[in-house]
Amino acid sequence: MGERVIVVGGVAAGMSAASKARRMNSELELVVYERSGYVSYGACGFPYAIKGEIPQVRDVVVRTPEQFAKQGIKVHVGHEVLAVDPATKSVLVRRPDGSEFRDQWDQLVLTTGGVSIRPPLPGLDLPGIFTLRTVEDALAIREWIETKKPQRGVIVGGGYIGLEMAEALAAYGIGIALIERLPQVLPNLDHEIAAHVQAELERQHVSVWLEHAVEGFAGDTNGVREVIAGGQHIPADIVILSVGIRPGVGLAREAGIALGPTGAIAVDDHQRTNVPGIWAAGDVAEALHRVTGRPAWIPLGTTANKQGRVAGENVGGGNATFKGIVGTAVVKAFDYEAASSGLSEARARAEGYTVEAVSATASSRAHYMPGHQPIHVKLVYEAETRRLLGGQMVGSEGVAKRIDVIAAALHNGWTVDELGELDLSYAPPFAPVWDPVLVAANLARR
Amino acid sequence: MGERVIVVGGVAAGMSAASKARRMNSELELVVYERSGYVSYGACGFPYAIKGEIPQVRDVVVRTPEQFAKQGIKVHVGHEVLAVDPATKSVLVRRPDGSEFRDQWDQLVLTTGGVSIRPPLPGLDLPGIFTLRTVEDALAIREWIETKKPQRGVIVGGGYIGLEMAEALAAYGIGIALIERLPQVLPNLDHEIAAHVQAELERQHVSVWLEHAVEGFAGDTNGVREVIAGGQHIPADIVILSVGIRPGVGLAREAGIALGPTGAIAVDDHQRTNVPGIWAAGDVAEALHRVTGRPAWIPLGTTANKQGRVAGENVGGGNATFKGIVGTAVVKAFDYEAASSGLSEARARAEGYTVEAVSATASSRAHYMPGHQPIHVKLVYEAETRRLLGGQMVGSEGVAKRIDVIAAALHNGWTVDELGELDLSYAPPFAPVWDPVLVAANLARR
Numbered sequence: 005m006g007e008r009v010i011v012v013g014g015v016a017a018g019m020s021a022a023s024k025a026r027r028m029n030s031e032l033e034l035v036v037y038e039r040s041g042y043v044s045y046g047a048c049g050f051p052y053a054i055k056g057e058i059p060q061v062r063d064v065v066v067r068t069p070e071q072f073a074k075q076g077i078k079v080h081v082g083h084e085v086l087a088v089d090p091a092t093k094s095v096l097v098r099r100p101d102g103s104e105f106r107d108q109w110d111q112l113v114l115t116t117g118g119v120s121i122r123p124p125l126p127g128l129d130l131p132g133i134f135t136l137r138t139v140e141d142a143l144a145i146r147e148w149i150e151t152k153k154p155q156r157g158v159i160v161g162g163g164y165i166g167l168e169m170a171e172a173l174a175a176y177g178i179g180i181a182l183i184e185r186l187p188q189v190l191p192n193l194d195h196e197i198a199a200h201v202q203a204e205l206e207r208q209h210v211s212v213w214l215e216h217a218v219e220g221f222a223g224d225t226n227g228v229r230e231v232i233a234g235g236q237h238i239p240a241d242i243v244i245l246s247v248g249i250r251p252g253v254g255l256a257r258e259a260g261i262a263l264g265p266t267g268a269i270a271v272d273d274h275q276r277t278n279v280p281g282i283w284a285a286g287d288v289a290e291a292l293h294r295v296t297g298r299p300a301w302i303p304l305g306t307t308a309n310k311q312g313r314v315a316g317e318n319v320g321g322g323n324a325t326f327k328g329i330v331g332t333a334v335v336k337a338f339d340y341e342a343a344s345s346g347l348s349e350a351r352a353r354a355e356g357y358t359v360e361a362v363s364a365t366a367s368s369r370a371h372y373m374p375g376h377q378p379i380h381v382k383l384v385y386e387a388e389t390r391r392l393l394g395g396q397m398v399g400s401e402g403v404a405k406r407i408d409v410i411a412a413a414l415h416n417g418w419t420v421d422e423l424g425e426l427d428l429s430y431a432p433p434f435a436p437v438w439d440p441v442l443v444a445a446n447l448a449r450r
Numbered sequence: 451m452g453e454r455v456i457v458v459g460g461v462a463a464g465m466s467a468a469s470k471a472r473r474m475n476s477e478l479e480l481v482v483y484e485r486s487g488y489v490s491y492g493a494c495g496f497p498y499a500i501k502g503e504i505p506q507v508r509d510v511v512v513r514t515p516e517q518f519a520k521q522g523i524k525v526h527v528g529h530e531v532l533a534v535d536p537a538t539k540s541v542l543v544r545r546p547d548g549s550e551f552r553d554q555w556d557q558l559v560l561t562t563g564g565v566s567i568r569p570p571l572p573g574l575d576l577p578g579i580f581t582l583r584t585v586e587d588a589l590a591i592r593e594w595i596e597t598k599k600p601q602r603g604v605i606v607g608g609g610y611i612g613l614e615m616a617e618a619l620a621a622y623g624i625g626i627a628l629i630e631r632l633p634q635v636l637p638n639l640d641h642e643i644a645a646h647v648q649a650e651l652e653r654q655h656v657s658v659w660l661e662h663a664v665e666g667f668a669g670d671t672n673g674v675r676e677v678i679a680g681g682q683h684i685p686a687d688i689v690i691l692s693v694g695i696r697p698g699v700g701l702a703r704e705a706g707i708a709l710g711p712t713g714a715i716a717v718d719d720h721q722r723t724n725v726p727g728i729w730a731a732g733d734v735a736e737a738l739h740r741v742t743g744r745p746a747w748i749p750l751g752t753t754a755n756k757q758g759r760v761a762g763e764n765v766g767g768g769n770a771t772f773k774g775i776v777g778t779a780v781v782k783a784f785d786y787e788a789a790s791s792g793l794s795e796a797r798a799r800a801e802g803y804t805v806e807a808v809s810a811t812a813s814s815r816a817h818y819m820p821g822h823q824p825i826h827v828k829l830v831y832e833a834e835t836r837r838l839l840g841g842q843m844v845g846s847e848g849v850a851k852r853i854d855v856i857a858a859a860l861h862n863g864w865t866v867d868e869l870g871e872l873d874l875s876y877a878p879p880f881a882p883v884w885d886p887v888l889v890a891a892n893l894a895r896r
Binding site: 016046048049052053057058063064066294304305306307309327328329330331332333334335336341343345370371372373374402404405406407408409411412413415416418425426427428429430431432433434435437438439441 | 462492494495498499503504509510512740750751752753755773774775776777778779780781782787789791816817818819820848850851852853854855857858859861862864871872873874875876877878879880881883884885887
C-alpha cells in the first residue's frame with residue numbers, strides 16, 4: 005500500500021489535486037473530505053444555473069463521488085474536517101450523523117477554499133437573504149425564486165458575483181437594485197472603466213446605489229422585506245449578499261500553518277506550506293503575483309485548478325511548480341464583457357509604482373462591418389521602465405479573450421512597446437486592422 | 451519647402467506611410483500615385499460588401515483623396531507609375547487621359563501591393579470571370595450578381611478569399627462549387643485542421659473539388675458557362691478566380707531594386723530597400739519572420755499597415771523599426787473560424803525542423819453552458835528545444851482572437867511549456883476553466 009493522502013475540500017483545487025496525484029501514482033491511498041454535499045463542481049456556473057440558462061444546478065457538477073471511486077479516490081461528502089494535527093498527522097472529522105473520528109495522513113492537501121463574508125448586520129438571518137458559494141446555496145436561491153416568485157431583488161456588492169446575479173435575477177423579471185459601499189462597481193477596475201459597466205447595468209434597468217453601506221435587513225418569518233442602506237429603506241423579497249469572500253484558513257491557523265501577508269496560506273512554488281507534508285492550493289492559498297513579484301490572494305477557479313494540479317503532481321512524487329498569476333479575470337454583465345489583467349492604475353499607484361496610463365476606444369470589428377461595437381482599452385505601465393503593469397477592457401463583444409494577449413505580456417514582463425509590436429489576428433468580422441490592444445499600446449508610444 | 455516624397459500605390463501601406471510621414475513632418479511635400487480609382491480602402495472587406503452585409507462597396511473606403519488633401523497629401527488616382535529611375539530620382543507617370551509625365555522625388559515609397567494571379571487558361575477573359583483585388587473588381591462582381599442573377603458559382607482556389615467569396619455568393623442563393631488544385635483547402639493549415647473547414651463548407655452545401663486543376667473556361671459573349679477541371683465540365687454563370695497573388699514587383703525589378711529570396715522586395719527593419727532614398731512596404735515587400743528568422747512574404751493587411759507606418763515615420767525623419775511577423779491570420783468561412791500563427795507542421799518539416807505536435811479538442815465555453823462549441827487546437831513545436839513553432843485553431847466561436855495568445859508566444863520565442871503556464875481569462879460564457887490553448891499546451895508537457 006502506498007502513502008495515505010488526505011485532501012480537505014473537494015471542489016476545484018481539491019479534486020484537481022486528487023486526480024493528478026492518482027494519475028501520477030497508482031499506489032497512493034487517496035481520501036477526500038468535503039463538508040458540503042457535492043464535489044468537483046464549477047462554482048462559476050451557479051449564476052447561469054440560477055438564471056435557468058443551465059437547466060439544473062447539478063449540471064455544473066463535473067464528476068460525482070461514484071465516478072471518483074472508480075479512479076480509486078474515496079470521496080466523503082458531508083464530512084467536515086474539524087481539526088488538523090500536524091504532530092500526530094491526523095485530522096478530526098465529523099460525519100453527516102454528527103459522530104466524529106480521527107484519520108491519519110502521510111500527506112495532507114488543504115483546499116478549504118474561500119468563505120462568503122457575512123457582515124454582522126441586523127436581520128442577516130432572515131429567509132430570502134443568500135450568499136452564493138456552494139451547490140446548496142445555488143439550489144436554495146433557485147428554489148426561493150421558483151416558489152416565492154420575488155418581484156424586487158437587492159444585490160449587495162458590485163463585484164463579479166453581484167453583477168452575474170443581477171443578470172440572473174433580471175432574467176426572471178425581478179427588478180434589481182444593486183448596492184455598493186464603494187464609489188464604483190467592479191473595484192478591481194479603474195473607476196472610468198467601471199463606469200462603462202455601470203452604464204450597461206443602468207441600461208438594463210438595474211438601479212445602482214453607489215457609496216451606500218448596508219445597515220441591516222427587515223422582514224418577518226416569511227422572508228426579507230427591505231434592505232436598509234444609507235438610511236434608505238429599499239424593498240426586497242430576495243437579497244444576494246455578495247460582498248466578497250475571505251480565505252477559509254480556520255483549520256490551517258489552528259494547526260499552526262503559516263499564513264502569508266494577505267491572510268491566506270503561504271505556499272512556495274510547489275504548493276508546500278511551512279509544515280512538511282502539508283500542501284495547500286486554491287482559494288485558501290496565496291499565489292505569486294508575477295507583476296508585483298509578491299504573494300497575492302486573488303481567488304479564481306483557474307488558479308485553483310492549476311495549483312491543485314501542481315500540488316497533486318508533487319504529492320504523487322513529481323516536481324511541478326506553479327509559475328504564478330497575473331490576476332486575469334473576466335465577467336459578463338448582461339450584454340457587456342469586462343476584463344482585466346495585472347494592476348489597475350489605482351492599484352499600481354497604491355503599490356508605489358510611478359505610473360503612466362493610456363486609454364483608447366476602438367472597434368471590435370472593421371469599422372465598415374455591421375454590428376461593430378466599441379471596445380474601451382486601458383493600459384497601465386511603469387513610467388521609467390515602460391513595463392506593462394496592467395490592462396483593462398470593456399465592451400459588448402470581443403473582450404473576454406482579447407485580454408489574454410495582455411495577460412501574456414504581463415506574464416513575461418514586457419514593455420507596453422513590445423505589446424504594440426505583436427502580429428495579432430485580423431479579419432473584418434473579428435477585428436479592425438489595428439486591433440484595439442495595438443491601438444492602445446501605440447498611444448503609449450508617443 | 452521640404453523634401454518631395456512620392457508614394458507609388460495608395461492602399462493600406464501607401465496611405466499609412468503618407469499619413470505617418472505627414473504627422474512626423476509638416477514640411478514634406480507628399481504625393482501619392484494610385485493606378486486604380488480609389489485609395490485608402492480595406493480590401494479585406496470586399497467579400498462582405500459583395501455579400502451585401504456591408505451595404506455599399508464604397509463603404510470600405512476609409513478616406514477619400516479630398517480628405518487627404520486637407521492633410522496636405524496630394525493623391526492622384528487613375529495615375530499609373532510606368533517606370534522608376536533611381537539615377538534621375540524620377541518616376542514616369544501615365545495620367546487617366548493617357549498622357550505621360552515625369553515627376554521628381556527626394557524619397558520614394560513603393561507600395562505597389564500584390565497582383566492577382568491569372569493563369570493563362572483558355573477562356574480566361576470571358577465575361578463573368580473575376581479576380582478580387584480592387585474596388586473596381588468588387589463593384590464589377592456585385593454588378594454581375596445583381597444584373598445577371600447567376601445560379602451557379604465556381605470558386606477557383608480554396609484560400610482565404612476563396613472561402614470568403616463562397617460565403618458571399620452563397621448568401622444570394624448561388625450554388626457553389628469550390629475547385630482546389632491541392633488535396634486540401636487552406637494550404638497554410640495542416641490537412642487535418644483544414645478538414646474541419648472543408649466539413650463546414652460541405653455542411654453549407656458547397657461542393658468541394660480537391661486535387662482538381664482548372665484547365666479552362668467555356669462560354670460566349672454573354673458570359674462564362676462552364677469551368678473545365680480534371681476533365682469535368684462544371685456549370686457556372688460566375689467564376690471567382692482566387693488562386694493567389696504575387697508581389698507587384700515589376701517597377702522595382704526594372705529599376706534595379708533588389709528582390710529577396712521570396713521574390714518580393716527585400717527590405718531592412720526600417721523598410722529601406724537597397725537603393726538609398728527608396729523605401730518599400732506592404733504586399734510588395736518581404737518581412738522578417740520571427741519564427742524562422744528569415745524573410746518571408748505573407749501579404750496581409752495588418753503587416754501592410756504596420757510597415758507603411760514604419761516607412762512613413764522614417765521618411766518623416768524618425769527612426770522606426772518593424773519587428774517582424776509571425777504569420778498570424780484568421781478567416782471566417784460561413785459559421786466557422788480558422789486561425790493560425792507561425793508554421794504548420796508540414797511547413798515546419800519542410801523548413802527542416804525536427805517537429806513534435808499535439809492536438810486537442812476543447813470547449814469554447816464551460817461544458818455546462820448552452821451553446822458551447824468544440825475548438826480544435828494544434829500546436830507545433832521543436833522537439834529538442836520545445837520552442838513553439840506554430841499554432842492552428844478552428845471552430846465556430848472563440849477562435850479568432852484566441853489565436854493571439856499563440857501569436858504572442860511565437861513573437862517572443864516561448865516554449866510550448868511557457869505557453870501552458872499563462873494566466874488566461876475564464877468565465878463560463880467565454881471559456882472553460884482550462885482554456886483550449888492551455889489544454890493543448892498541457893498535452894505537450896507529458
